[in-house]
Amino acid sequence: MKIVIATDSFKGSISSVEGSLAIAAGVRDVVPHAEVVTFPLADGGEGTVQALIHATAGSFISLDVTGPMQEKVNAVYGIMDDSKTAVIEVAQACGLSLIPTDQRNPLLSTSYGVGELISDAIGRGCLHFIIGLGGSATNDAGVGMLQALGYRFLNREGKEIGFGGKWLRDIRSIDESKANPTLAQCTFRVACDVNNPLYGENGAAYVFGPQKGADSQMVRELDQGLKHFAEVVLNERGKDIQQIAGAGAAGGLGGAFAGLLHGSLESGIELILDANKFKETLKGTDLIITGEGKLDEQTLMGKALSGLAHHAQEHSIPMIVLAGSVPVNTSYMHSVGITSCFSVVNQPMSLEQAMDVRTTGTCLQFTTNQLLRLIRAFQT
Incomplete structure (x- = not known):
């Protein structure tokens, strides 16, 4: 039996x-x-790293990274038994649970630590990534993550913007000349079970912003920033990330992965079952x-x-x-x-x-x- x-x-x-x-x-x-x-099962949310690494007899990596409010936090990700595939939950680096309720502010929170986890995994030889988007505290369109990977987002004066959703409206150009060159060889499979667009009434700010600490005025400001960022990406890269179903997931991290890192947004459970060779x-x-x-x-x-x-x-x-x-x-x-x-x-x-x-x-x-x-x- x-x-x-x-x-x-x-x-x-x-x-x-x-x-x-x-x-x-x-x-x-x-x-x-x-x-x-x-x-063990997971759908891209909490427990994804543990489930996949347990099933494949992989290894866990503990790393101090930049947390959502720019403080240092300890995050754990995994490398599967092929030594080439990293499993990352964004919540480990920029999760809502990392910020006390009265301090949550998506205008200031950053996804920078997610990029640091990716960089560390690349440094260990990983070229393939499985990303779980659940539980983020950010609304920065994944710009923080991209900054950690070497992307520069410049304002009108040609200076780099700060961290958090409040700076999205200041972006005038994207410089990827110093981005990690290995990214071109990397693949990103992203567990994403929502189809929200980046901005608008069904977008990241209006739907998910309030639970991350945004009041009505902040929601409007964040939404304007997301829209502006999408316009910059369209003008500079010819990629309309607003049209990507799921771009609004995790405060826009879905759009960053799909639009700028050429990732695929997939059903969380199907991604995990496929990665584990469940059939x-x-x-x-x-x-x-x-x-x-x-x-x-x-x-x-x-x-x-x-x-x-x-x-x-x-x-x-x-x-x-x-x-x-x-x-x-x-x-x-x-x-x-x-x-x-x-x-x-x-x-x-x-x-x-x-x-x-x-x-x-x-x-x-x-x-x-x-x-x-x-x-x-x-x-x-």
């Missing part, structure tokens, strides 16, 4: 790696000789066990489990979902590849208790144990 365990993180509780190991323990309690493949893993699989913290309608909206369910259905493999919370009506889930779903909360408990990492791990192992006992009983 071959069982693939591919679980997402239970946000605020257990990581995808720890959750997968707990489920694997539950399987081996009952079927000790089963072939168990653990395959090859599925060969000969009898059962998939997966999970996430809360199972609901959002599960089917481009999240990790929806992509997994698609592949399970395509290969006619039964898939069980374990979750902390499960809705009463699951008929819509069964139609897209989810065979059955179960809550792992096994007794009355507070939310705090339920989200304790040890409790979650124990419950995942116990529930898996019981499900495998039932499956084994039917097989015999």
